[in-house]
Amino acid sequence: MPEALTLEGRMARAKFRSWHRGTREADYMIGGFYDRYGDSWTEIELLWFEALLDEDDVDVMAWALGTQPVPDRFAGEQMDLMKKLDYVDIPR
Known part of the structure; x- marks a missing residue:
């Protein structure tokens, strides 16, 4: 076992x-x-993010953009921060 x-x-x-x-x-x-946010995460917040990483990108992006409803298990403060999209830095 690992x-x-x-x-x-x-x-x-x-x-x-x-x-x-x-x-x-x-x-x-x-x-x-x-x-933007990872350095300040608690264990609970990291668990939330690890679960989010297991989801399809298309769904995560739709939740963040507000084009699909957020499942209850991901709703809350962290998803509210993700919906702000103020952390996206696209190099030019």
Whole structure:
């Protein structure tokens, strides 16, 4: 059985997964969200984000953009922050 990851290991994995989604748009949205808020997350907030990373990018982006309703399990303060989209920094 694999050894459990430390908090630092989980954060590193979450950062990698948030910036390697498969599309540039999802990388900027999900990775940018991690970069803006990840350093201040509690265990509960990290668990929320890890669960979010298991969802399809199309759904996560639709929830953040408000084009689909947010499932109850993801609704709340963190999704409200994600909906602001003020963390998306698109290089020019």
